[in-house]
Amino acid sequence: MPSERIYNFSAGPSVLPLGVLERAASEMTNYRGSGMSVMEMSHRSQVYLTIFEKTKGDLKRLLAVPDTHEILFMQGGATFQFSAVPLNLIGKTGVADYAVTGSFSAAAMKEAKKYGTIRIAATTEATNHTVIPEQRDLKVLPDASYFYYCANNTIYGTEWKYTPDTGEVPIVTDMSSNILSKPLDISKYGIIFAGVQKNMAPAGMAVVIIDKSLLGGELPYTPKIMSYSAAASSDSMLNTPPCYTIYMLGLVLEWLEENGGVAQMERLKAAKAAVLYDFLDSSRLFRGCAEATARSDMNVTFRTPNEELDAKFVKEAAAAGLCNLKGHRSVGGMRASIYNAMPPEGVGALADFMARFERENG
Amino acid sequence: MPSERIYNFSAGPSVLPLGVLERAASEMTNYRGSGMSVMEMSHRSQVYLTIFEKTKGDLKRLLAVPDTHEILFMQGGATFQFSAVPLNLIGKTGVADYAVTGSFSAAAMKEAKKYGTIRIAATTEATNHTVIPEQRDLKVLPDASYFYYCANNTIYGTEWKYTPDTGEVPIVTDMSSNILSKPLDISKYGIIFAGVQKNMAPAGMAVVIIDKSLLGGELPYTPKIMSYSAAASSDSMLNTPPCYTIYMLGLVLEWLEENGGVAQMERLKAAKAAVLYDFLDSSRLFRGCAEATARSDMNVTFRTPNEELDAKFVKEAAAAGLCNLKGHRSVGGMRASIYNAMPPEGVGALADFMARFERENG
Numbered sequence: 175m176p177s178e179r180i181y182n183f184s185a186g187p188s189v190l191p192l193g194v195l196e197r198a199a200s201e202m203t204n205y206r207g208s209g210m211s212v213m214e215m216s217h218r219s220q221v222y223l224t225i226f227e228k229t230k231g232d233l234k235r236l237l238a239v240p241d242t243h244e245i246l247f248m249q250g251g252a253t254f255q256f257s258a259v260p261l262n263l264i265g266k267t268g269v270a271d272y273a274v275t276g277s278f279s280a281a282a283m284k285e286a287k288k289y290g291t292i293r294i295a296a297t298t299e300a301t302n303h304t305v306i307p308e309q310r311d312l313k314v315l316p317d318a319s320y321f322y323y324c325a326n327n328t329i330y331g332t333e334w335k336y337t338p339d340t341g342e343v344p345i346v347t348d349m350s351s352n353i354l355s356k357p358l359d360i361s362k363y364g365i366i367f368a369g370v371q372k373n374m375a376p377a378g379m380a381v382v383i384i385d386k387s388l389l390g391g392e393l394p395y396t397p398k399i400m401s402y403s404a405a406a407s408s409d410s411m412l413n414t415p416p417c418y419t420i421y422m423l424g425l426v427l428e429w430l431e432e433n434g435g436v437a438q439m440e441r442l443k444a445a446k447a448a449v450l451y452d453f454l455d456s457s458r459l460f461r462g463c464a465e466a467t468a469r470s471d472m473n474v475t476f477r478t479p480n481e482e483l484d485a486k487f488v489k490e491a492a493a494a495g496l497c498n499l500k501g502h503r504s505v506g507g508m509r510a511s512i513y514n515a516m517p518p519e520g521v522g523a524l525a526d527f528m529a530r531f532e533r534e535n536g
Numbered sequence: 537m538p539s540e541r542i543y544n545f546s547a548g549p550s551v552l553p554l555g556v557l558e559r560a561a562s563e564m565t566n567y568r569g570s571g572m573s574v575m576e577m578s579h580r581s582q583v584y585l586t587i588f589e590k591t592k593g594d595l596k597r598l599l600a601v602p603d604t605h606e607i608l609f610m611q612g613g614a615t616f617q618f619s620a621v622p623l624n625l626i627g628k629t630g631v632a633d634y635a636v637t638g639s640f641s642a643a644a645m646k647e648a649k650k651y652g653t654i655r656i657a658a659t660t661e662a663t664n665h666t667v668i669p670e671q672r673d674l675k676v677l678p679d680a681s682y683f684y685y686c687a688n689n690t691i692y693g694t695e696w697k698y699t700p701d702t703g704e705v706p707i708v709t710d711m712s713s714n715i716l717s718k719p720l721d722i723s724k725y726g727i728i729f730a731g732v733q734k735n736m737a738p739a740g741m742a743v744v745i746i747d748k749s750l751l752g753g754e755l756p757y758t759p760k761i762m763s764y765s766a767a768a769s770s771d772s773m774l775n776t777p778p779c780y781t782i783y784m785l786g787l788v789l790e791w792l793e794e795n796g797g798v799a800q801m802e803r804l805k806a807a808k809a810a811v812l813y814d815f816l817d818s819s820r821l822f823r824g825c826a827e828a829t830a831r832s833d834m835n836v837t838f839r840t841p842n843e844e845l846d847a848k849f850v851k852e853a854a855a856a857g858l859c860n861l862k863g864h865r866s867v868g869g870m871r872a873s874i875y876n877a878m879p880p881e882g883v884g885a886l887a888d889f890m891a892r893f894e895r896e897n898g
Contacts, residue, residue, distance in 0.1 A: 180571030184578045187779055192565060195573050199564035203557045209542030209859070211557050213738035213784070216546045216860060249611040249740060250761055253775035257759030288757055371776050376575035378611060378740045378778030395650055395757055397619030399612055413615035414733050416740030416778065417549055422575070497571070498578060 181520035184498035185328045185473060185511040186351065186372040194425045194515075212421045217414050226415075229424035236427060236435055237353075239360050239383055246382040246402065247410040247420055252278065252350045252369040254400070255380055256285040259322065259346050259365065261396040262403075263388060264290035266319040271295035271343070273312065275334075276303045276327030277504065278348060283322070289393060295321060302505075303330040306468040314340045320364055321345050326352035328372070329502040331475030331509060332468040337362050344388060352472050353381070354430060354514060356440040364388050373472075373513045375423040378416045430514065439514050446512050446521045447471040453525050459483075459532040463507060477507035478535075484508060487531055496524050543882035546860035547690045547835060547873040548713065548734040556787045556877075574783045579776050588777075591786035598789060598797055599715075601722050601745055608744040608764065609772040609782055613731040614640065614712045616762070617742055618647040621684065621708050621727065623758040624765075625750060626652035628681040633657035633705070635674065637696075638665045638689030639866065640710060645684070651755060657683060664867075665692040668830040676702045682726055683707050688714035690734070691864040693837030693871065694830040699724050706750060714834050715743070716792065716876060718802035726750050735834075735875045737785040740778045792876065801876050808874050808883045809833040815887050821845075821894040825869060839869035840897075846870060849893055858886050 182189040205212050208221050215222040230245055239245060248254065259282070264270050268290045272283040274297040286292050295314050296307035314321045321340045326333045328351045337359070338345060344364025353368040360366065365384045371377035382402065389403040398404050404412050430439065451469060454462040454476055463475035478484050484507055488500045501507040512521055544551040567574050570583050577584040592607055601607060610616065621644070626632050630652045634645040636659040648654050657676050658669035676683045683702045688695045690713045699721070700707060706726025715730040722728065727746045733739035744764065751765040760766050766774050792801065813831060816824040816838055825837035840846050846869055850862045863869040874883055 178571060179566060182572050182576055184576065184581075187576055187578060187776065189576050190573065195565045195575070199561040202561035202564070203554060204541060209540060209857070210544055211552060213557070214544055214546065214549055214551050216549060217739070219546075219860070249613070249616070249778075251611070251775045254611070254759070254761050257761060261759070285760055369776065376778075376780045377579070377776045378781060395755075397616070397623070397759065397762065398647055399616050399619060400759065413613045414548065414731065414739045416611075416738075416781075418738045418780075419740060419778075495571070498581070 178495070180495045180497045181516070181523060182497055183510045183512070183516070183524070185502070185509060186369075187377045188372050188511055188513050189515045190376070191426065191429045191515045194422070194429050197425055198422060213418050215417060217411060217417050222417060225421050225424055229420050229427060232424065232427040232431065233381070236430060237358060237360060237383070242385060242387070243360055243383050244386050244389070244406045246384065246405045247415055248380050248382055248405060249378065249416055251371070251377065251380055252348055252367065253281070255348070255367045255382065256282040258400040258402065259320070259367075260286040260289040261400055262392050263344070263346070264319045265391050265393050267317050269293065269318055271314045271318040271321045273297070273307060273321070273323040274299065275306060275332065276324060276330050278327070279322070279324040282324070282348065286322070290319070293318070303327060303332065304463060304468065305465045306332050306334050309336065309339060312338055312340075314338070314343050316341060316343065318343045322347070324348040326350075326470050326472055328473045328511070329505055331462075331464045331470045331473045333470035333472065344385065352470070354436055354439060355443050355472060357436050370419065370423060372511070375419050375426055378419045379423075442518065443471040443512070443514070446516065446518055447474060449521050449525050450474045450510060450512070453528060457528070457532060459536050460528060463505070472511060472513055474510045474512065475501060475505070475507060477501070481506060483535060486535070490531065491524070491527055494527055496520075496527055540857070542857045542859045543878070543885060544859055545872045545874070545878070545886070547864070547871060548731070549739045550734050550873055550875050551877045552738070553788065553791045553877045556784070556791050559787055560784060575780045577779060579773060579779050584779060587783050587786055591782055591789060594786065594789040594793065595743070598792060599720060599722060599745070604747060604749070605722055605745050606748050606751070606768045608746065608767045609777055610742050610744055610767060611740065611778055613733070613739065613742055614710055614729065615643070617710070617729045617744065618644040620762040620764065621682070621729075622648040622651040623762055624754050625706070625708070626681045627753050627755050629679050631655065631680055633676045633680040633683045635659070635669060635683070635685040636661065637668060637694065638686060638692050640689070641684070641686040644686070644710065648684070652681070655680070665689060665694065666825060666830065667827045668694050668696050671698065671701060674700055674702075676700070676705050678703060678705065680705045684709070686710040688712075688832050688834055690835045690873070691867055693824075693826045693832045693835045695832035695834065706747065713875075714832070716798055716801060717805050717834060719798050732781065732785060734873070737781050737788055740781045741785075804880065805833040805874070805876070808878065808880055809836060811883050811887050812836045812872060812874070815890060819890070819894060821898050822890060825867070834873060834875055836872045836874065837863060837867070837869060839863070843868060845897060848897070852893065853886070853889055856889055858882075858889055
């Protein structure tokens, strides 16, 4: 279906709301009478600062970010944060506790080892990351500078359904793939960060929400652009920010607000995920990869009995306009990423296609 | 003139070619039959990799980058590179030599001091950066890991007209505001880097062109995302790159090629700058800020006899559709940034307006 929009199940970069893209296109050469594209605006100009402040304010309101926390826009994605987190926080005690529940938390831990002593608070490696640790499985000690976990594992299709209790130890969490999918009690977190390219905006930035009391503890060799306090004191304008990405985030947040905010996103995601998981639970051909208690509402991983049939499914689905369903190369199988911008119709079309594929190949 | 495009003299982010913006708008919801926006594409997908490879290949051809050098796309802008350069290079001897010819080279030097011993190879502070050092003024010693300079100073409106001779010491240069404005002999440089938001693309990335023999010397605490060798070995896909910014760069490069490449840009920039400098040299009201020998063809700085008249000029010019002419807040006066995408008609309109303003206020 080359001339129409596809249903895009990519894990990231991912589908964006069509209305947002249409709005961006219509404003491309002349933003609301300014005579310029947003791409062409000085980041210090009033016209751009208005966009910037509205975006930040909308995010603060939508996620109910309390005044104890600061919102930062930083370039470099989650991988940048893998370094920034220990560089800014581990100096307090020299030690941090990491839960390893997938590839990205493992990568974050590996990077953090450059900067201090890293202890494993929990690991799900033994089950190939099909589960999420329970609270009683977490070993977080009081001398940890912070406790780190990845809230949603895109590759394995698992998601933390609770906020860990770590006592006085600040919680740092990577929410790249489930931020804005549900209301959060931000006050429980020391740092929430999220690469924007899944549920927020085109790739090229991370949002960082940080408890202001954690600012100012950088190791001496921290690059200035990785310093949270430098970012906070310059209101994310230490240098030219990724202006257009912030504008796109603003359009997505307006769309989110018009569509009921994060409370409605939570209802929608549960309904969308249930369509696929209910089908998987009764399927004779397909099976879900993650344990039922750990299933992600954002990334639904599944497979057929063999790799050949997996490949056939991915190919035939793409021909039917259901695209990018191949699982991550490290685990195989299939993965349907159903972020906020994936309409229920897309999920329904996928379930229908799976049922038909099962009939034809069962 | 709210409903029309203005002439945008912003120093960065800056004007982009109108045709490029129109093309981006037309492809926004469905890139060439893919059924997706470029913003929505997985960076590992074939459709996106084709864009990525073409952009990198076009840049290599347009700048005649030899096979001895690698092209990297890195997030974070020039400020990110201020840290990355010493983290990757200074480990060789622990010492580097910096020429300070403006605010950005001073900022780069300050950051580098975290990582080694920094010597001043030259400074133009005594003249408030209105000149550029001559070759005989440069003190570069053989034990330097590298020599650093900023090739064009946007704030002061000065530009290096020659490539320094540093013997065996690798040259690192920040070309954020004059890359792609003229042909270069890349083989003379160890590293050329440039934030893209002036002459290349919307803000959110830097292009790094690095002599491959300089790869692999990172200090042990270098964040992985700042490692040039990690970027090179992953072909700039260590993590999700700023995909849409790379796509926009690709469109700008196609425009550049259709318009005669860097050789033609060099002719055009000289002609555009001459219109303004010739006017300034004969003006009774305005005067250029930089010494004649050091004048930048990209950023033309000038002023009237007093600040009130400067402010009046900036205001009346904006009302005539000649926008963002206010000088940097640190130096005052006016600045006309006339990068590749500024059409000669815009420069002509500015010169005409300046002549009229002089008649009315002389």
